[in-house]
Amino acid sequence: MCGIVGYTGKNQAINYLLDGLAALEYRGYDSAGVAIISPSRHLHVVKCQGRVEALRQRCDDANLVGSCGIGHTRWATHGAPADRNAHPHTDCSGSIAIVHNGIIENFEELRRSLRAEGHEFKSETDSEVIAHLFGDAWNGPAKGDMVGALRNTVARLEGSWAIAVICSDVPDQIVVTRCGSPLVVASTEDGAYAASDVIPLSSVTDHVVQLEDGDIALLEKDGGITVYDASGGEVTEPKGLDIDWDASMATLGGHSDFMGKEIAEQPEAIERLLKDRLGKHGIEMDELRMTREELSQVDRVYIIGCGTSYNVGLIAKTLIEHWARIFVSVEFASEFNYADVLVTDHTLCLIITQSGETADTLAAARRLKGMGCKIFAITNVLGSSAAREADGTLYVQAGPEVAVASTKAYTAQMVASALVALRLAFANGSMTPCDVEMIYRELRQVPDLIREIFNRSWQDKQAVPIFQDATSALYLGRGTNSTTAYEGALKMKEIAYVHAEAYPAGEMKHGPIALIEPGFPVLAVVPDDHVHDKTVSNIMESIARGAKVVAVATDGDEEVAQLCEQVLWVPKMDEYIVPIVAVVHLQMLARYVAKAKGLDVDKPRNLAKSVTVE
């Protein structure tokens, strides 16, 4: 949540700041702002509620000139989305500006004591205390020392943060730090850059420096970056990261929205992930960093995730239990952190997170690590916190996912989970090399099967009127496809604002069936699998009460075609592959419904892509 950028160098800062914020807008879009130091050493702040486009307009009007500045795009936590709560925040003198991503947990107490000392606050945010604390340090114990002043400031904070600070007394320097929120910096011939993640930087460099928690970095106009660790020592070789995403991957490239683009990218993403994975020892996965013997001893798996990544976990559970015969527990990270945990000596923890920065997921992983579990991350974002903290990481290589609603990461993470399940199954002897090879070959069919779903997108368009004016809908499925229903309903809720409730089809009669009245929309996932006939019975129960049923069914299923208002067809395939393919219809359906309602499919209200607060 929240994105921050910074630049000092020979160019005008405003260009990178605005483009960088636009690239980070998926992290939050309640308000945006920049602070720039003018050639006459004045600090200018322009900020407003709303999107970066609105800020761009205000900056044009203000004609901001200067080559050192910071910027912020906000997802509101403390204080309503409003101009006064937008970052950057300034100290009382108006010469220091800060941007912050994270939460300052002790801000009430700090604000009380700062007020008592005479500081005046202009916002309701937790972040503003940072500007005042920095101001006190700058004018007091750390006079004239940006690094010292920031160290002094963070010593008083509790919570999580990535912070960037500028001060008009030193017009060419930016000082940044992080603790629990992501931040990368980069040095180029044109100057020094900072950003919450690599996406804005991919247009200026292919190499970034990753800061560790507690590091403080001083960025200077000539591109120089000096990193100090938490103890104050200079880090002579800070950890670098090569960016293999080129900037165009995070642009629309002819698509009308990122969600549409990312849905379309799924086949290639899965092809990349599966390439060269089959070796003579089954699935090649050195990333696990566990020997075959260690893998064979795994007797319990905890899978942790949130939202869409949690849904991937449900599929992963089915695959690991079915193929590797190991007990799996899937947990919402936010719940897990406050629940009892029962680990064995050989429990493996699998964290699934597209961004690799979800605070709840990271907290859960740290908890399990503290209990001695091996942590394996399935993530998309290179160098993310999850990747850095896990014992092993499998990158799903889906490329930047910009739309808030996860699509290509979901299907790629499912394929990654299937690979992990096969690796475990081979290691503990539950599957022979021949079985593994057979499933791998099925997985290789997925990209073309998804392409075939794209050819059928007209079917999703036809179903739009059934959902467009609905306030409520039921999504039903059984077995692995109850998860397809969960994921389809999540997409419908988050981008089309239809209250779609997903339920295991057989459970419907225990309550939700009371919702059904004539015309009520029901979406049933009923492919040709071992629970097909049971799900058909549930469809009949819905129709008997007047529901309008749209089904996802396998080609040639005349019975379902006769019963339902409409069918979204999928080709015949192995039932364990169906969830990866069938969900694509539901992604497209949600997108079409949202578009028909005139909604912004990339930036749905109240949400942010990367949820870095607990």
Ligand code: M6R
């Ligand atoms: O980056 P993560 O995978 O950890 O994010 C988890 C959820 O916040 C995320 O999947 C969210 O539910 C998406 N908006 C769903 O489309």
